[in-house]
Amino acid sequence: MNKNQVKKSQKNSENIAISVKNVSKTFRIPHEKVDSLRSAAVSAFKKQSYEEFKALDNVSFEVKKGEFFGIIGRNGSGKSTLLKILAGIYKPNRGKVKIDGMISPFLELGIGFNPELSGRDNVYLNATVLGMTKKQIDEKFDNIVKFSELERFIDQKLKNYSSGMQVRLAFSVSIHANRDILLMDEVLAVGDSNFQSKCLTEFNKYRDMGRTVVIVTHDISVVQRYCDRAMLLQNGEMIKIGNADDVVDTYNHKNMDDVEKILNNQTIKSIDSNGLQNRNQKIVTITDIHFLDKNGSDKSVFATGEYMKISIGYEILGECNELNFGIGLHSAFGGQIFGYNTQMDEYRVDFEKKHGEVIIEFEFMPILQGEYYVNIACWGNVEQNHYDFLPRCKTLMFFAIGNKRRYRGFFDISHKWNQL
Numbered sequence: 001m002n003k004n005q006v007k008k009s010q011k012n013s014e015n016i017a018i019s020v021k022n023v024s025k026t027f028r029i030p031h032e033k034v035d036s037l038r039s040a041a042v043s044a045f046k047k048q049s050y051e052e053f054k055a056l057d058n059v060s061f062e063v064k065k066g067e068f069f070g071i072i073g074r075n076g077s078g079k080s081t082l083l084k085i086l087a088g089i090y091k092p093n094r095g096k097v098k099i100d101g102m103i104s105p106f107l108e109l110g111i112g113f114n115p116e117l118s119g120r121d122n123v124y125l126n127a128t129v130l131g132m133t134k135k136q137i138d139e140k141f142d143n144i145v146k147f148s149e150l151e152r153f154i155d156q157k158l159k160n161y162s163s164g165m166q167v168r169l170a171f172s173v174s175i176h177a178n179r180d181i182l183l184m185d186e187v188l189a190v191g192d193s194n195f196q197s198k199c200l201t202e203f204n205k206y207r208d209m210g211r212t213v214v215i216v217t218h219d220i221s222v223v224q225r226y227c228d229r230a231m232l233l234q235n236g237e238m239i240k241i242g243n244a245d246d247v248v249d250t251y252n253h254k255n256m257d258d259v260e261k262i263l264n265n266q267t268i269k270s271i272d273s274n275g276l277q278n279r280n281q282k283i284v285t286i287t288d289i290h291f292l293d294k295n296g297s298d299k300s301v302f303a304t305g306e307y308m309k310i311s312i313g314y315e316i317l318g319e320c321n322e323l324n325f326g327i328g329l330h331s332a333f334g335g336q337i338f339g340y341n342t343q344m345d346e347y348r349v350d351f352e353k354k355h356g357e358v359i360i361e362f363e364f365m366p367i368l369q370g371e372y373y374v375n376i377a378c379w380g381n382v383e384q385n386h387y388d389f390l391p392r393c394k395t396l397m398f399f400a401i402g403n404k405r406r407y408r409g410f411f412d413i414s415h416k417w418n419q420l
Contacts, residue, residue, distance in 0.1 A: 016100060017181055017212040018063040018086060023095030025056040025081055025236075055081040056092070057236040065100070065180075066210040068203070070227035070244060072220060072251055074258075077233040079216040083107060083185050086214065101180030101212065104130055106171055113170065115159035119150055122158050123173055130177040140176045147198070148172040168195055175202050182206060184215040200226070220248045252369075252399045256301045259397050263300035283318040284378050284387035289394055301397045304368055304412050309361040312376060316354050320387075322380045323351035325358050329396070332371040337410050343383060366412040369400035 028050040056078045063069045071079050084090045085097060087105040113122050123144055127137045145154050148168040150161075158166065174182065203226055206213050217223065223230050223244050230247040232239045232254075240250045290298050294307040302308055312325055326341030340360060342349055349358055376390040377383075400407070 014100075015065055016062050016098075017065040017067070018069075018100075018214065019096075019098040020062070020082075020086075021060050021096045023056055023059045023082075023085060023092045023097060024054065025078075025085060025090060025092050027053045027055055029053055055236050056085075058095070059233075059236075059238050060095075061231055061238065061241055063212060063214060065212055066207070067212055067229065068207055068227045069212070069214045070223035070230035070247075071214065071216045071233065072218070072223055072230060072247065073233035073239075074255075076235075078236040079233055080107070080185055082233070083183055083214065083216050087183055099181065102131065103181045103183060104174045104177040104179035105183040106174040107183065107185045113158055113166065116157060118157055119145075119154040119161065119169055122169065123154075126170065126173045127177065130173070130179070132177055144169075144172045144176050147176070149195075164195070171195075171199065179211075181212045181214070184213065184217075186217055220251065224248055249401055252401055256303070256397075256399050260299060260301040263395055263397065282388060283320055283380075284314055284316050284323065286312060286314050286376055286378060286388045286390055288313040289374070289376060289390070291394070291396060300395065301399065302365060302367075304398055304400045305364055305366060307363060308365045309359050310374070311357055311359050312378075313357050314355075314378060314388075316351060316356075320351045320380065323349040323387075324379055324381075324383070325349065325360075326377045326379075326383065327360055328375040329367075330373055330375065330392075331410065332373060332395070335410075337367065337372065341377075341383065343381075365398075367398045368407055368410055368412055369398055370410070372396045372398065 029052070030050055059078075059082065071082065073079050081090065083105075084107060085092055086099065087103060087107060089105075089107070113126060117125065123141060124134070124137055127140075127144075128134075132140075145151055148165075148171075150165060150169055153161065153165065158169075161169070200222070203213060203215075207226075215222065215227070227244040229242060230244040231241040232247050232251050234254070239254075240247050288311075290311040290313075291300055291302070292309050292311055293299055293302070310327060312327070314323075314325075316323075324341060324343040326339065326343075328339040329337040331337060342358070350356065373392045373395050376393055378387045378389075379385055380387065400412075
């Protein structure tokens with residue numbers, strides 16, 4: 001290696017805040033639960049059996065100074081374990097971790113706090129744990145309390161605080177510790193929208209100051225908006241690292257596959273408007289419902305804008321002079337997205353066939369990410385008099401891939417911006 005290469009290597013290493021090389025972490029889980037003094041005494045003379053759980057498996061990455069780095073993954077993927085290793089709480093079984101700079105960790109609600117002490121005492125306790133001197137804490141105390149919005153409660157015991165109040169106080173101490181590296185574990189999962197907005201504003205300030213932030217979160221919108229790069233973990237292994245948008249897309253695609261497996265065996269339940277469960281009392285019964293993609297494959301998970309059609313199978317059991325079908329799509333959290341029916345669209349269903357299938361086709365389904373369900377109904381000439389009605393009969397999931405993932409609401413409506 002020549003001198004220029006050596007200098008370049010040294011310069012690159014000086015720009016690295018966190019270096020993780022081939023880190024693995026395994027936990028030993030005992031098969032027998034010890035929950036009393038007697039069981040502890042008995043187990044002391046017995047050979048203990050354990051099960052090994054590999055939380056992290058050969059993980060390597062680097063975080064540059066001044067970088068906003070996100071770590072995402074499903075529950076149990078190893079995100080929090082990795083953050084605790086970075087904070088020095090856990091030691092890896094194998095591999096090396098190098099940290100260049102002072103760390104301010106915000107990992108779990110209650111770490112470094114004493115519930116029997118007042119909020120004031122806990123500020124001093126927690127800030128001392130983070131390495132601040134009493135003089136530094138005195139100088140920043142008022143700002144810490146003001147940011148947490150707990151002026152009225154600062155002399156009350158912490159055990160009387162709500163979880164939201166505790167997390168506000170803990171975050172305020174961490175952010176005012178003014179360290180080079182901030183480690184955040186699901187900090188936005190607790191607290192109201194105003195507090196979350198404050199957190200994000202502070203993140204921007206940290207970025208402007210050139211500080212390093214590593215955040216673990218399930219809120220991928222935070223990763224998309226604030227992170228320069230991100231890493232996806234799955235079962236303790238690093239699946240992808242790089243541009244935050246690309247990593248989030250990979251995460252969404254994996255979630256689509258997993259959700260599809262869960263929804264693959266959905267069954268429908270038929271309940272007509274009069275509560276008639278007896279097949280012999282029905283004029284028409286809906287026999288099956290399928291969501292199909294452009295290739296005709298049966299699926300329940302789609303991407304925003306994907307082609308889709310809904311197939312409704314039916315059987316005519318009695319005398320029928322007219323037949324109509326309706327479908328409504330609803331958000332799982334409330335609100336109807338749309339409602340279409342053959343009567344409104346003046347589409348004539350052939351009711352002379354005893355067994356049939358009617359299909360509604362969507363060239364472009366602009367539904368944004370979320371969980372939805374469908375209601376299906378059929379009737380003669382009066383919509384309110386159902387032959388058959390299937391409320392919440394099947395669940396449907398949409399995932400937003402690409403730029404569409406940033407939009408809010410239910411629909412991706414075609415639009416453009418102009419400036420005069």
